Amino acid sequence: MQQKTYxxxxxxxxxxxxxxxxxxxxxxxxSPPYFNAPFDYPDLFESYDAYLQKMxxxxxxxxxxxxxxxxxxxxxxxxxxxxxxxxxxxxLTKIYxxxxxxxxxxxxxxxxxxxxxxxxxxGVILQHPYPMYFYPDNxxxxxxxxxxxxxxxxxxxxxxxEVSKIDVNxxxxxxxxxxxWNITNVLPVRNRLEExxxxxxxxxxxxxxxxxxxxxxxVLDPFMGSGTTNKVAAAxxxxxxxxxxxxxxxxxxxxxxxxxxxxLLRPPYEVEIxxxxxxxxxxxxxxxxxKRQNRIGAxxxxxxxxxx
Numbered sequence: 001m002q003q004k005t006y007x008x009x010x011x012x013x014x015x016x017x018x019x020x021x022x023x024x025x026x027x028x029x030x031s032p033p034y035f036n037a038p039f040d041y042p043d044l045f046e047s048y049d050a051y052l053q054k055m056x057x058x059x060x061x062x063x064x065x066x067x068x069x070x071x072x073x074x075x076x077x078x079x080x081x082x083x084x085x086x087x088x089x090x091x092l093t094k095i096y097x098x099x100x101x102x103x104x105x106x107x108x109x110x111x112x113x114x115x116x117x118x119x120x121x122x123g124v125i126l127q128h129p130y131p132m133y134f135y136p137d138n139x140x141x142x143x144x145x146x147x148x149x150x151x152x153x154x155x156x157x158x159x160x161x162e163v164s165k166i167d168v169n170x171x172x173x174x175x176x177x178x179x180x181w182n183i184t185n186v187l188p189v190r191n192r193l194e195e196x197x198x199x200x201x202x203x204x205x206x207x208x209x210x211x212x213x214x215x216x217x218x219v220l221d222p223f224m225g226s227g228t229t230n231k232v233a234a235a236x237x238x239x240x241x242x243x244x245x246x247x248x249x250x251x252x253x254x255x256x257x258x259x260x261x262x263x264l265l266r267p268p269y270e271v272e273i274x275x276x277x278x279x280x281x282x283x284x285x286x287x288x289x290x291k292r293q294n295r296i297g298a299x300x301x302x303x304x305x306x307x308x
Contacts, residue, residue: 003216003237004268004269004270005216005233005234005237005238005239005240005269005270006239006269006270006271006272007230007233007234007239007240007241007242007257007269007270007271007272008240008241008242008271008272008274009224009227009230009241009242009244009250009253009271009272009273009274010241010242010243010244010274010276011243011244011245011246011247011249011250011273011274011275011276011279012243012245012274012275012276012277012278012279013243013245013276013278014058014061014222014223014243014245015054015057015058015061016061016278017061017064017065017222017243019241019274020065020220020241021065022064022065023064023065023066023067023068024065024067024218025062025065025066025067025070025218025219025220025241026066026067026070026213026214026217026218026219027070027071027072027073027208027209027212027213027217027218027219027220027238028062028066028071028072028073028074028219028220028221028222029073029075029204029205029208029209029219029220029221029229030073030074030075030220030221030222030223030229031074031075031076031200031223031225032055032058032074032076032092032223033223034077034079034088035048035051035079035081035086035088036051036079036081044282048086052091052095055091055092055095056095056098056099058222059095059096059098059099059101060099061222062099062220062222063099063100063101063148065220066148066220067148068148068149068150068152069147069148069149069150069151069152070147070148070151070212071104071145071146071147071148071212072096072101072145072146072147072148073143073144073145073146073208073212074092074096074143074144074145074146075109075141075142075143075200075204076088076089076092076141076142076144077089077138077140077141077142080121089142089144092144093144096144096146097146100148101146101147101148102146102147102148102149103144103145103146104145104146104147105145105179106142106143106144106145106179107142107143107145107179107180107181108140108141108142108143108179108180108181109140109141109142109143109180109181109183109204110139110140110180110181110182110183111139111140111141111183111184111185112139112182112184112185113139121135121137122135122136122137143181143204143208156214160214160215160216161214163215163237164213164214164215166210166211176207176211181204181207183201183203183204184201185200185201186199186200186201199225199226199228200228201228202228202231202232205219205228205229205232205233206232206236209229209232209233209236209238210236213238215236215237215238216237216238216239217238217239218238218239218240218241219233219238219239219240219241220240220241220242220243221240221241221242221243222242222243223243223244224242224243224244224249224253225244225249226249226252226253226256227242227249227252227253227256227257228256229242230242230253230256230257231256231257234257234267234269245278245279245280245282246279246280246281246282246283247275247279247280247281248281248282248283248284249283250273250275254273257271259271
């Protein structure tokens with residue numbers, strides 16, 4: 001019979017992970033908010049420097065809570081805001097190295113080309129088929145992998161090693177061994193559980209948790225969002241901790257983890273939910289900003305159409 005796992009969901013700022021002791025986490029799998037992405041986090045940060053400062057403070061806190069020899073996986077991407085491209089991947093790499101982590105590897109997550117339509121950005125060259133008008137559409141994100149010192153392979157008991165063994169057939173058939181992973185993204189269909197949330201597909205934490213942690217160890221996501229990492233960790237027999245500053249996502253996380261206080265059925269794991277004083281209600285505020293920006297964009301289009 002599989003042992004029960006424990007999952008602590010903390011609604012508060014991950015700059016302060018006071019609930020975690022030093023060196024208590026075995027793996028980090030997370031995706032930071034995209035810097036002021038217009039469809040997810042419009043104007044969430046005052047500036048790009050403010051965004052990087054936030055990432056820097058969290059990297060330093062991760063350096064404290066992660067065990068020696070263990071791995072941090074960051075799903076991220078450069079961000080295009082109002083025609084300007086921000087080098088998020090390069091800057092996060094520098095931040096984590098400066099925090100004391102070793103740069104171990106990089107995986108490129110490739111999304112299906114069929115789900116991407118030609119945008120106004122890449123379509124410029126259709127209107128102006130000349131050099132210097134090329135702006136490609138992006139179908140990839142980066143998974144940065146950092147390590148805190150050297151891992152002691154002999155410290156893992158043989159029994160734990162065996163129950164955590166990786167299926168080599170799956171490893172080969174799905175080409176986990178490559179630095180490119182072809183995985184379908186979470187599609188923005190109406191009424192999905194993660195509506196309005198930039199969630200990554202379960203296949204990403206599934207692979208990373210299998211590859212970089214052992215059964216009964218603790219996986220941390222400092223940007224929990226809808227709780228995808230925690231859900232997958234529970235399914236794989238790992239404990240988990242999640243930090244999320246937006247209290248409005250609590251119900252979404254509970255649904256994803258199958259938590260229903262009115263049900264006679266209980267999930268095969270224990271969940272503790274903590275709401276700290278620094279938790280905020282961001283979702284409604286951000287969605288109002290998005291609606292406002294969409295209205296402004298529509299008004300500009302109508303004005304341009306009248307002029308033409």
